[in-house]
Amino acid sequence: MKECVxxxxxxxxxxxxxxxxxxxxxxxVYFGGKYRIIDxxxxxxxxxxxxxxGVLTQYQPLELNEYLGNGQPWDLDRLYGGVHVLxxxxxxxxxxxxxxxxxxxxxxxxxxxxxxPEYVLILSGDHIYKMDYAKMLQQHKEKEADITIAVLDVxxxxxxxxxxxxxxxxxxxxxxxxxxxxxxxTLASMGIYIFTWEKLKKYLIEDENNPExxxxxxxxxxxxxxxxxxxxxxxxxxxxWKDVGTIDSLWESNMDLLDPNVPFDVWDKEWKIYSxxxxxxxxxxxxxxxxxxxxxxxxxxxxGTIDFxxxxxxxxxxxxxxxxxxxxxxxxxxxxxxxxxYAIIGEGCTIEEGAHIGERPEAVEDSANWGIAVxxxxxxxxxxxxxxxxxxxxxxVKEEK
Amino acid sequence: xxxxxxxxxxxxxxxxxxAIPELTRIRTMASVPFGGxxxxxxxxLSGFVAAGIDDICVVPRTSYVSLMDHVGSGKEWDLARKNxxxxxxxxxxxxGTKAKYGKQGALEAIVEYIEDAACKYVVLADCGIVSAIxxxxxxxxxxxxxxxxxxxxxxxxxxKTAKTDNVVxxxxxxxxxxxxxxxxxxxxxxxxxxxYVINKDLLVKTxxxxxxxxxSEFERDVLQAGVGTLEIRGYEYTGYSRRITNLKSFYxxxxxxxxxxxxxxxxxxxxxxxxxRDDAPVRYTIGSKVTNTVAGDGCFIEGNVEGSVLFRGVxxxxxxxxxxxxxxxxxxxxDGAVVENVICDKKVVVTAGQKLMGTSTHPVYxxxxxxx
Numbered sequence: 134m135k136e137c138v139x140x141x142x143x144x145x146x147x148x149x150x151x152x153x154x155x156x157x158x159x160x161x162v163y164f165g166g167k168y169r170i171i172d173x174x175x176x177x178x179x180x181x182x183x184x185x186x187g188v189l190t191q192y193q194p195l196e197l198n199e200y201l202g203n204g205q206p207w208d209l210d211r212l213y214g215g216v217h218v219l220x221x222x223x224x225x226x227x228x229x230x231x232x233x234x235x236x237x238x239x240x241x242x243x244x245x246x247x248x249x250p251e252y253v254l255i256l257s258g259d260h261i262y263k264m265d266y267a268k269m270l271q272q273h274k275e276k277e278a279d280i281t282i283a284v285l286d287v288x289x290x291x292x293x294x295x296x297x298x299x300x301x302x303x304x305x306x307x308x309x310x311x312x313x314x315x316x317x318x319t320l321a322s323m324g325i326y327i328f329t330w331e332k333l334k335k336y337l338i339e340d341e342n343n344p345e346x347x348x349x350x351x352x353x354x355x356x357x358x359x360x361x362x363x364x365x366x367x368x369x370x371x372x373x374w375k376d377v378g379t380i381d382s383l384w385e386s387n388m389d390l391l392d393p394n395v396p397f398d399v400w401d402k403e404w405k406i407y408s409x410x411x412x413x414x415x416x417x418x419x420x421x422x423x424x425x426x427x428x429x430x431x432x433x434x435x436x437g438t439i440d441f442x443x444x445x446x447x448x449x450x451x452x453x454x455x456x457x458x459x460x461x462x463x464x465x466x467x468x469x470x471x472x473x474x475y476a477i478i479g480e481g482c483t484i485e486e487g488a489h490i491g492e493r494p495e496a497v498e499d500s501a502n503w504g505i506a507v508x509x510x511x512x513x514x515x516x517x518x519x520x521x522x523x524x525x526x527x528x529x530v531k532e533e534k
Numbered sequence: 535x536x537x538x539x540x541x542x543x544x545x546x547x548x549x550x551x552x553a554i555p556e557l558t559r560i561r562t563m564a565s566v567p568f569g570g571x572x573x574x575x576x577x578x579l580s581g582f583v584a585a586g587i588d589d590i591c592v593v594p595r596t597s598y599v600s601l602m603d604h605v606g607s608g609k610e611w612d613l614a615r616k617n618x619x620x621x622x623x624x625x626x627x628x629x630g631t632k633a634k635y636g637k638q639g640a641l642e643a644i645v646e647y648i649e650d651a652a653c654k655y656v657v658l659a660d661c662g663i664v665s666a667i668x669x670x671x672x673x674x675x676x677x678x679x680x681x682x683x684x685x686x687x688x689x690x691x692x693x694k695t696a697k698t699d700n701v702v703x704x705x706x707x708x709x710x711x712x713x714x715x716x717x718x719x720x721x722x723x724x725x726x727x728x729x730y731v732i733n734k735d736l737l738v739k740t741x742x743x744x745x746x747x748x749x750s751e752f753e754r755d756v757l758q759a760g761v762g763t764l765e766i767r768g769y770e771y772t773g774y775s776r777r778i779t780n781l782k783s784f785y786x787x788x789x790x791x792x793x794x795x796x797x798x799x800x801x802x803x804x805x806x807x808x809x810x811r812d813d814a815p816v817r818y819t820i821g822s823k824v825t826n827t828v829a830g831d832g833c834f835i836e837g838n839v840e841g842s843v844l845f846r847g848v849x850x851x852x853x854x855x856x857x858x859x860x861x862x863x864x865x866x867x868x869d870g871a872v873v874e875n876v877i878c879d880k881k882v883v884v885t886a887g888q889k890l891m892g893t894s895t896h897p898v899y900x901x902x903x904x905x906x
Contacts, residue, residue, distance in 0.1 A: 166815030167831070205609065206810070391817075399814040400834060407812050414801040415570030415843075416816060417794065420826040430815035431571070431831050434794065444815075 134249040135185045135214060137270055137327070139178050140241070142234055143171060143258035144191030149379045151525050152509030153479060157196035159378070160258025163462045163480065165390055165399060166428040166443050168408045169200060170377060173263070174256045175207045175216070176406045181266035183254065185214035187244055189237045191230060194220055206409040219244060233348030239337040245330065253333055255326040255350065261386050262323075262374040263397070263404050269368045270327055278366040279332040280358060282306065283325035285370050295321030296351050298367050306365040309355055320367055323374055326350065332363065373397035380525075384477060384505045387443045387460050391426055411463070413446050421452055430463075437467065445480070459491065462510070475522065479510035488514045488530075492522040541673055542653040542734070543582045543590040546640055547575060547601055549728065550662035553698045553779050556899045557879065561600040564592070564661040566784070567862045567880070569791050569800070570843050571830035573604050574661040574778070576808045577800075579611045579620075584804035585669035587657060589618030591647060593640040595625050604809050611807045621647075637752035641741045649738055656737050658752075660728035662698060664787065665775035666803035667729060672769050676731040681767035683736070683760065685710060686729040688771045691722045696779035701726030701753050705768035713758045713766075727771060730757075736764075774799025785877055785897045788843045788860045791828050813846050821852065837867070851886070858894065876900065 147159025154162060160171035171188075178186050186209060190197055197218070204216035219241050221230050231237035238245075238255065245253060252273065254266055264283070273281040284298050292313070299308035299318040310316065336354050340346050346353045359365055373396055375386045389395040399406050413432025418424055423438040432447035437454035445463040450456055455472045462480040467473060471484045476491035484490065491506035504523030508514060514530040547564030557566050564575035575592070582590055590613060594601055601622070605611075608620030623644050637658065641648070648656065655676065657669060667686060676684040687703050696718070703724040704712035713726075740756045749755035760766060774796060776787035790796050800806070813832025818824060824839045830846035837854035844850075845862045851869035858875050861867070865878040868886040875892035879902040884890060888906050892898035900906060 206812075393819070400817065400832065405812045406814070410810060410812075412805045412807050414797055414806065415791075415828045415830045417792070417797055418824050418827045418829070419794075422825060424818045424824050425822060426820045427818050428815045429818065434797075439818075 136250060137183055137185075137252040137254055137266075138245055138248050138250040139174075139183050139186045139254040139256055139266075140238055140245070141171070141174055141178075141186055141188045141256045141258055142237060143188050143197060144231055144237065145257070145259055146192040147259075147378060150383065151380065152507050152527050153380075153383075153477070154193070155509055155527065156193060158190065158192045158194065158258075161193075161197045161200055162377070162383070163445055164261060164377065164383070165387060165406075166430045166445055167410060168399075168406055170261065171197070171200075171258045172207075172406050172408045173261050174258060175209070176404075177262075177264050177266060178254075178256075179207050179209065179407065180404050181264075181270075183266060184209060184211055185248055185250075186216045187219045187241060188216060188258075189231065189241065190218055190220050191237075194218070200409055202409065207407045214248065217244065233346075233353075234350045235337060235340050235346075235354050236348035238333075239341050239348070242334060242337065245334075250330050253328050253330050255324075255328065257324045259378055260323065260374060260376055261397075262370075262372065263401075263406075264325070264370060264372070264374075266325075266327075269325070272368050273327045273329075273366070276304070276366045277364060278327075279329050279363040280355070281327045281366045281368050282355070283323040283370050284320040284367045285323050285374050286319050287321045289316070289319055292316035292319050292321065297321060300367050304367050304369075306359065306367055309351075309359055309365075311351055320369075322351065323370060324350075325370075326355075327368075332358075380477065380505050380507055384460060384475075388441070388458070390428055390443065391441060411446050419452075422450075442473075458493075476506040476508070476520075478508045479512065481511040482508055483513040484508075485514060485516040485518070487517045488520070489518070490514065490520040491524075494522075497522050540653055541585075541587050541589075541655040541657050541731070542648065542651045543587045543657045543659070544641075544644070544648075545575065545578055545590065545592045546637055546658070546660050547592060547598065548595040549637070549660040550698045550778070551597075553662060553696070554781050554784050556781055556901070557784070558597065560902060561597055562594055562661075563778075564594070565598075565600040565604050566661075566778075567845055568664060568784075569788060570828050571846050572806060572808045573601075574664065575601070575605065576611075576806055577664045577666070578659045578661055579605070579608075579613070580804060580806045581665075581667050581669050582657070582659075583611050583613065583807065585673065587669060588613060588615060589651065589653070590620050591644055592620065592622045593644055594622065595640070598622070598625065606809070610809050623647075636750045638741070638744050638750045638755070641737070641752070642745050645738065645741045648734065648741075651734065653734055656732050656734050658730045658732065662779075663727050663775055663777045664800065665727065665771065666773050666800055667727070667771055667775075668773075668803065669729075672729070672731055675769055676767070679708065679767050680765065681731075682733055682764040683757065683766045684731040684769050685757070685766060686727045686769045686771050687724045688727055688775060689722050690725040690777065691720070692718045692725055693777075693779050693783060694718050694720070696777075696783075698779045699753070701728070701757070703768055705770075708767050710761060710766040710768050713753075713761055715753060715758060724768065724770070725777075726753075727775065727777075731769075773803065781877070781897070781899060782895065785860055789841065789858065791843060792826055792841060797828070811846050822850075837869075845880075860897075879904070882906065 143160040145159040147154040209216040416433040419436040429444045436452040437450040465482040468486040474491040497503040547562035551558040607614040613620035702714040816833040829844040832847040837850040842859040847864040
């Protein structure tokens with residue numbers, strides 16, 4: 134048996150990432166120069182000593198399935214346990230898409246029971262953070278809790294965006310409110326739960342039998358457990374945590390890696406973030422290149438100017454090209470004299486000579502019209518083209534005829 | 535016939551250890567770090583894999599801890615296989631006997647494995663040269679020509695100060711007519727690249743014969759002796775390569791990668807695999823200045839770097855200057871330190887404010903784990 138099995142909800146479409154999630158689920162989206170979002174919860178599991186992870190996929194699973202493979206990059210290719218991709222499947226009595234987060238787990242009760250765990254850790258594939266789940270589990274055991282919910286103290290003005298927990302002095306949760314207008318606490322749920330399996334199973338079955346339920350962890354399971362006076366505890370997490378569900382937050386979170394004042398360190402050798410890497414030669418910075426305050430990955434060839442930017446693997450920035458305050462995903466080529474500012478360029482793009490993508494905030498008169506410009510994956514932007522601030526590009530940008 | 539049924543690869547990691555004793559004191563030539571994120575053996579292994587040779591024997595003699603650590607099960611090269619795959623044979627020097635140096639000793643140790651292999655050909659390779667040899671093409675040409683042995687060579691000017699053995703060939707219409715060993719002149723000549731394709735049955739026969747006669751040098755006792763009696767063909771390699779013959783050529787070969795043509799020559803032919811370290815991308819901070827440099831992942835650069843090769847996990851502190859250096863894994867150049875024309879082995883620390891200078895012809899070498 135396994136003491137604790139992790140279930141990672143990775144079915145999210147990430148619709149607010151628009152062009153970046155056209156062909157992949159949100160957890161597969163690139164982050165931080167060489168990672169994908171899912172690398173963070175997966176690496177956290179491995180670093181916390183959890184070696185059995187079910188990854189629940191639904192939307193655009195191909196990229197994610199291929200990426201996870203046999204789990205070897207995360208050391209999750211195990212004889213007993215390891216990483217398993219769990220899509221919805223046809224059953225003898227019918228088949229269902231995952232109706233909600235709780236239903237997704239319900240449909241995989243058999244998978245969990247194979248490992249006969251005492252505890253189940255529920256994670257989502259939407260967040261960037263480093264967390265030792267072993268410490269959370271320790272607290273769960275000490276409190277003899279039925280469920281422990283990781284919470285983060287958020288600024289009061291942001292509290293109404295989250296699921297808010299109100300706790301007593303012991304840390305026991307007495308109230309849960311989903312996106313309250315007038316929050317009476319600032320402890321926000323991080324979407325990370327440890328359940329005592331026996332309890333979770335009972336509530337999942339009950340929830341499934343309730344036709345009124347939306348089969349959602351926050352709305353249904355936690356609310357019912359609270360109503361039944363089960364033992365719900367908050368686990369206070371201190372550190373960096375960011376939901377990267379929008380273009381702005383994805384951009385900001387990448388930029389946070391370049392900010393020495395943000396306490397988030399992917400260079401920490403004691404808590405490595407693992408990823409499936411391409412095999413690329415070392416990066417090459419030419420004698421004409423100017424590189425400052427950036428993160429650049431292997432296989433890149435830089436001959437232009439890079440400032441406050443994140444370059445993923447095998448990006449080519451030709452002479453005279455400028456990349457500022459931007460994120461360039463793998464295998465993209467920025468040709469001579471092109472200029473990229475406040476933009477996210479998807480993987481495998483070609484930005485032709487002299488093209489200009491994105492604008493600085495001060496260059497846009499009405500700040501409501503300013504935003505990060507985004508070029509979707511595998512697109513080309515023609516010579517001299519201009520793509521303004523806040524643009525969302527789904528198709529090749531061609532010369533006007 | 536699939537290539538794997540066709541050819542067995544054998545790699546000799548300790549050949550040419552004498553070229554750079556500084557670096558091979560604690561490791562084999564095969565595990566000498568090269569090019570920002572690789573070890574010498576990566577080029578040979580990746581070349582074999584690219585050619586579909588996936589039954590590979592690695593036969594070390596000594597100092598093979600770092601080699602074992604590096605190649606592990608071979609999975610990074612896709613060589614953790616049920617059939618074939620990578621096999622490291624323990625050292626073949628037996629207790630009480632004087633270990634035989636050279637390839638013959640290694641081959642004697644694994645002769646049974648070679649005999650049992652289903653292959654028709656064997657590719658023998660050392661790790662003293664970085665190259666992007668197309669081994670599939672070499673095999674194809676060998677098969678077409680019907681040769682007994684094919685020797686891969688390149689037109690090169692050999693370094694007179696080289697500490698390694700050299701094989702110079704006289705090739706006429708593809709046929710090797712004469713083989714000279716350690717005949718260094720100041721002319722460009724056909725220099726063997728220590729890569730041979732040999733028919734398996736012939737190899738097995740020569741191993742037994744050399745063993746019976748007490749002969750120990752493959753190049754001298756098989757190749758040179760075979761000219762005239764065996765059909766020995768030359769295969770000219772014209773792509774990118776660098777021969778490591780001493781510390782200076784090691785230094786120059788590394789720095790030669792700081793140029794697009796060299797990088798393309800070495801890395802565009804086929805992917806070069808190496809051990810994955812899971813480092814973060816390189817971080818360049820505000821105030822850093824980096825030009826003309828090649829770097830592996832995991833570096834953290836706050837100072838000035840120019841004309842250098844930085845291996846994975848190197849740190850360059852604020853106000854530090856690194857010029858024309860080769861800094862191996864996890865070396866730390868602390869704040870304000872200055873290093874110029876220096877080779878730092880793994881995990882060297884140059885403490886704050888220190889100055890360390892070599893010259894372009896005589897780079898300074900700092901040993902592994904040293905604190906300067």
